[in-house]
Amino acid sequence: MSPPPLPVVLRGLAKRFVRDTSETVVALDQVSFRAEQNTLTALVGPDGAGKSTLLRILAGLVPPDAGQAEVLGLDVAAAPQAVQNRIGYMPQKFGLYEDLSVQQNLDLYADLHGVPPDQRREIYHSLLTMTALAPFTSRLAGALSGGMKQKLGLACTLVRSPDLLLLDEPTVGVDPLSRRELWDILRHLVHQQGLTVVVSTSYLDEAEFCGHTVVMHQGRVLAEGTPAEITARAAGRVFLASAANGMAARSLQAHLFRHPEVVDAVPEAGSVRVVSTSPAPPQEGLAELALQFSPTEPRFEDGFMVLFRAVAREQHSSAIVLSRPPAAPAGSISVEVRDLVRTFGSFTAVNHVSFQVKRGEIYGLLGPNGAGKSTTFRMLCGLIPATSGTLRVANADLRTARAAARARLGYVAQKFSLYGDLSVDENLDFFATAYGLRGHRKRERIDWAKEQFDLGALSSLASGSLPGGYKQRLAMAAALLHEPDILFLDEATSGADPLARREFWGRITALSEQGVTVIVTTHFMEEAEYCDRLVILDSGRALAEGSPADIRRHGQRSDGRPVTMEDAFIAIVENWRQRQEAS
Amino acid sequence: MSLSPPSPHSGRASLRRTLALIRKESWQILRDPSAITIGVIMPIILLVLFGYGLSFDLKDLPVAIVADAPSADTADASAAFRLSPWFKVHPVATMPEAEQLMASGAVSAIVRFPASFSRDLARQQGTVQVVVNATDSNTARIAQSYATSAIALWQARARAEAGTSITIPSITLENRLWFNDANTSSWFLVPGLLVLVMTLIGALLTSSVIAREWERGTFEALFATPVRPHEILISKTVPYFVMGMLGLALSVIGSKLLFGVPLRGSLWLLVLISALYLVVSLGMGLVISAATRSQFLANQITILITFLPATMLSGFIFDIRSMPWPVQAITTLLPARYFVSSLQTLFLAGDVWPVILPDAAILTVMAVVFMALATRSTRKRLV
Numbered sequence: 001m002s003p004p005p006l007p008v009v010l011r012g013l014a015k016r017f018v019r020d021t022s023e024t025v026v027a028l029d030q031v032s033f034r035a036e037q038n039t040l041t042a043l044v045g046p047d048g049a050g051k052s053t054l055l056r057i058l059a060g061l062v063p064p065d066a067g068q069a070e071v072l073g074l075d076v077a078a079a080p081q082a083v084q085n086r087i088g089y090m091p092q093k094f095g096l097y098e099d100l101s102v103q104q105n106l107d108l109y110a111d112l113h114g115v116p117p118d119q120r121r122e123i124y125h126s127l128l129t130m131t132a133l134a135p136f137t138s139r140l141a142g143a144l145s146g147g148m149k150q151k152l153g154l155a156c157t158l159v160r161s162p163d164l165l166l167l168d169e170p171t172v173g174v175d176p177l178s179r180r181e182l183w184d185i186l187r188h189l190v191h192q193q194g195l196t197v198v199v200s201t202s203y204l205d206e207a208e209f210c211g212h213t214v215v216m217h218q219g220r221v222l223a224e225g226t227p228a229e230i231t232a233r234a235a236g237r238v239f240l241a242s243a244a245n246g247m248a249a250r251s252l253q254a255h256l257f258r259h260p261e262v263v264d265a266v267p268e269a270g271s272v273r274v275v276s277t278s279p280a281p282p283q284e285g286l287a288e289l290a291l292q293f294s295p296t297e298p299r300f301e302d303g304f305m306v307l308f309r310a311v312a313r314e315q316h317s318s319a320i321v322l323s324r325p326p327a328a329p330a331g332s333i334s335v336e337v338r339d340l341v342r343t344f345g346s347f348t349a350v351n352h353v354s355f356q357v358k359r360g361e362i363y364g365l366l367g368p369n370g371a372g373k374s375t376t377f378r379m380l381c382g383l384i385p386a387t388s389g390t391l392r393v394a395n396a397d398l399r400t401a402r403a404a405a406r407a408r409l410g411y412v413a414q415k416f417s418l419y420g421d422l423s424v425d426e427n428l429d430f431f432a433t434a435y436g437l438r439g440h441r442k443r444e445r446i447d448w449a450k451e452q453f454d455l456g457a458l459s460s461l462a463s464g465s466l467p468g469g470y471k472q473r474l475a476m477a478a479a480l481l482h483e484p485d486i487l488f489l490d491e492a493t494s495g496a497d498p499l500a501r502r503e504f505w506g507r508i509t510a511l512s513e514q515g516v517t518v519i520v521t522t523h524f525m526e527e528a529e530y531c532d533r534l535v536i537l538d539s540g541r542a543l544a545e546g547s548p549a550d551i552r553r554h555g556q557r558s559d560g561r562p563v564t565m566e567d568a569f570i571a572i573v574e575n576w577r578q579r580q581e582a583s
Numbered sequence: 584m585s586l587s588p589p590s591p592h593s594g595r596a597s598l599r600r601t602l603a604l605i606r607k608e609s610w611q612i613l614r615d616p617s618a619i620t621i622g623v624i625m626p627i628i629l630l631v632l633f634g635y636g637l638s639f640d641l642k643d644l645p646v647a648i649v650a651d652a653p654s655a656d657t658a659d660a661s662a663a664f665r666l667s668p669w670f671k672v673h674p675v676a677t678m679p680e681a682e683q684l685m686a687s688g689a690v691s692a693i694v695r696f697p698a699s700f701s702r703d704l705a706r707q708q709g710t711v712q713v714v715v716n717a718t719d720s721n722t723a724r725i726a727q728s729y730a731t732s733a734i735a736l737w738q739a740r741a742r743a744e745a746g747t748s749i750t751i752p753s754i755t756l757e758n759r760l761w762f763n764d765a766n767t768s769s770w771f772l773v774p775g776l777l778v779l780v781m782t783l784i785g786a787l788l789t790s791s792v793i794a795r796e797w798e799r800g801t802f803e804a805l806f807a808t809p810v811r812p813h814e815i816l817i818s819k820t821v822p823y824f825v826m827g828m829l830g831l832a833l834s835v836i837g838s839k840l841l842f843g844v845p846l847r848g849s850l851w852l853l854v855l856i857s858a859l860y861l862v863v864s865l866g867m868g869l870v871i872s873a874a875t876r877s878q879f880l881a882n883q884i885t886i887l888i889t890f891l892p893a894t895m896l897s898g899f900i901f902d903i904r905s906m907p908w909p910v911q912a913i914t915t916l917l918p919a920r921y922f923v924s925s926l927q928t929l930f931l932a933g934d935v936w937p938v939i940l941p942d943a944a945i946l947t948v949m950a951v952v953f954m955a956l957a958t959r960s961t962r963k964r965l966v
Contacts, residue, residue, distance in 0.1 A: 017966070056803075056965055059806075059807045060807070060963075061803065061806055061807060061963065061964060061965045062964070062965050062966050063964070080963065081809070081811070081963075084806070084807050084808060084809060084963075085591045085809045087807065088807075089803075089804065089807035090804065091800060091803040091804055091807075092800075093799075093800035093803075094800070094804055095796070095799065095800050095801030095802065095803055095804035095805060096801070096804075097607060097611065097801060098799070099610070099611050099614040099615065100607065100610055100611070100614075104607070104610060107603070108603055108604075108606075108607050109808065111599055111600060111602070111603030112600050112603055112604075112805070112808040112809065112810050113808060113809060114591055114596045114599065114600070114809065153804070156804070157804075166807075
């Protein structure tokens with residue numbers, strides 16, 4: 001008997017799209033790889049790498065322009081239905097019917113897959129146990145949390161055991177706790193049930209859970225291999241750096257990241273993790289900082305960055321020079337929140353939250369979707385009124401002097417909220433006018449913004465057609481036109497590639513060094529390292545507050561590796577939930 | 584993994600999938616307030632609005648009466664207008680005067696008895712000139728027909744009084760009120776309302792359903808299952824068909840109970856022809872929905888190319904024969920036109936086969952065409 005065909009074999013796959021603007025986008029270019037039976041393969045890469053297109057081709061939903069895709073021994077382009085009869089596919093936004101209950105969604109997919117009625121009880125039982133959804137079978141899918149929705153989506157895909165499971169970014173926007181649970185389920189499926197899984201992710205740490213990784217960027221495969229093989233690309237080149245003069249990790253990181261001998265630099269546990277271009281730590285021009293470098297174990301992200309920097313565009317300077325730094329004295333309180341409460345009907349979105357932010361600090365609000373971050377943010381910006389509590393921004397009470405407070409703050413919304421069909425110049429002009437700038441002053445500020453954010457060459461392009469990184473820059477430029485003392489950034493780095501994210505934090509650091517107070521929300525836990533202080537929110541409550549080091553002390557790891565922000569986050573949330581249940 | 588579901592190719596498996604999808608669609612309709620609004624509340628509002636609120640009956644139509652040579656006969660004939668509740672008579676002496684009144688909008692029609700009226704009448708003939716302001720063609724036609732019946736009434740009375748037969752040359756007109764004995768427009772409007780209800784449920788409601796699945800991303804997961812495109816299409820048609828037929832029942836019962844509209848044709852024929860039109864509407868809604876993939880756009884387009892024409896160009900409110908020929912030509916493409924023509928015949932005249940058979944044939948062709956287009960546009964492809 002011949003061995004069963006490989007679950008996935010791709011040869012020279014290519015796919016182009018023509019956008020509405022008639023420009024051609026290369027989604028996939030010469031992509032080849034194979035997935036073995038009973039393995040967990042991860043497609044890793046930033047947004048726009050072509051991961052979703054690749055999975056859609058495998059699912060027979062998009063025909064390739066060139067090349068061959070064989071799934072379970074079948075040519076997908078020729079026989080998509082035959083493939084669809086045997087695979088499970090979970091798109092990025094899983095198509096749960098939100099107006100159907102959990103049970104009705106399961107029934108629908110069981111019917112569509114022809115699961116015999118006598119087997120359903122058993123299958124439902126094991127799926128609901130695995131996903132911990134058993135208590136919620138009669139709840140409408142639309143009323144589930146983000147993590148629960150993803151787990152239900154997975155359960156629907158698994159109602160009949162597929163020969164191949166395709167998952168497109170199953171953990172995006174999901175809180176760390178649910179993220180960990182989802183990965184536990186996937187590993188269980190592969191190791192205990194012999195499933196073959198291909199999963200895409202833009203969270204680099206998740207690649208380490210997989211047996212095989214395919215690193216993608218702009219439609220091309222940069223490398224493939226086991227996570228250890230990718231990690232090994234940075235072997236011997238990773239160091240932890242700290243400055244003898246007590247320079248903030250964030251500032252040191254910004255400094256090192258621009259260094260020509262550095263591939264990557266991120267703040268980590270009070271020092272800076274550096275990936276050098278050679279086995280020796282960077283040296284040139286760093287003598288006066290008296291840096292101490294200690295070698296450390298590489299991790300997947302380091303290896304990824306080595307691959308990524310070899311092909312990614314040149315990094316841009318992320319320095320920003322304010323023409324008039326905020327006047328408030330150092331150490332003064334910029335933002336004060338006391339006993340903040342916001343209810344929507346009987347639902348309490350923000351429950352007695354208090355914190356203070358000093359001038360020039362970077363303050364983070366961390367928490368899963370639905371934790372109350374955005375609601376807190378909107379109250380801080382005066383977009384919605386608080387139910388009760390005190391809110392002072394730049395010495396103005398938001399209850400009584402909302403306009404005065406607003407004039408002192410800049411806001412970058414979660415979604416790109418500039419006008420997509422206006423050009424860069426027109427957007428800046430509009431926002432400058434909206435902030436009350438006129439004549440010479442307005443021109444001066446717009447020129448400043450274009451120079452600082454490197455937007456000059458693009459000024460006549462429609463904002464909607466800008467590449468992702470530039471959109472984000474433009475949004476930030478618009479928010480800084482009126483020289484605010486305080487900047488609010490809501491999920492500003494979601495969807496950005498690792499390089500764009502580092503550039504972004506470089507700018508934030510530069511702003512804070514010049515006295516601008518910055519409040520950010522993020523769902524990338526490791527980005528908390530850039531903050532001076534942060535608060536962990538869950539279900540509207542502040543569970544822990546402090547410096548990144550303070551927060552990290554909450555976590556523990558059994559394998560002896562240093563505690564990550566994510567470990568700490570999970571420990572804090574689990575701890576709190578246990579106490580809730582106990583009381 | 585030794586689960587072996589029945590072959591996905593078997594007919595039973597296909598039936599089970601289709602039923603599952605139909606069940607899903609029905610749950611969604613029941614939980615969707617907008618579906619209930621369009622499917623149930625809108626028909627009721629339309630019924631009440633068209634039945635009670637909107638009336639095309641004319642009363643106190645201002646009319647100028649000119650007698651070039653006043654005589655006892657002209658006075659007698661004028662009285663027929665003066666005593667009618669439909670007219671408000673402005674007696675004038677000369678035609679130019681009457682024309683002036685017409686030009687200023689003070690009167691909508693002129694009734695002119697020529698100088699030879701009495702003489703001709705004695706010779707058993709007679710001519711009455713009726714000039715109607717046709718700016719509003721609808722009102723004009725009604726005015727014209729009222730004038731005709733006023734003269735005819737007078738003629739009949741005169742005949743009865745004289746015991747002789749005199750002939751007044753009748754103004755031969757297409758009279759839309761032929762079968763509407765009571766002259767109540769609700770009799771005429773309420774059957775026409777069915778076309779609106781069927782269009783609303785058929786096209787407007789379904790125009791959202793495929794687009795909604797695209798917008799919410801639910802199709803992507805559905806496509807990657809053993810489901811076949813025609814199963815999706817059937818599941819999108821059946822529940823809305825049922826809903827449309829309920830809307831039909833609601834409208835027919837409502838028009839009977841509230842307005843006493845007679846149904847002179849047979850009920851089964853009404854159901855059949857309505858079902859045909861409903862399938863055409865469903866097909867159009869599904870094609871639009873699949874082509875746009877956006878609920879907003881699909882709704883706009885549907886209103887523009889199905890609902891508005893069904894209101895304005897189907898002959899339901901405005902008579903097609905009084906439209907300029909290019910517009911008349913366009914109406915031949917509208918399914919609603921054939922449905923309205925059959926509806927009016929069925930309700931007010933009876934099973935008039937020469938009208939109903941061609942209408943039914945055209946609707947059948949359209950139903951086949953749109954359903955074929957809908958099948959073609961529902962492919963399991965994302966791009």
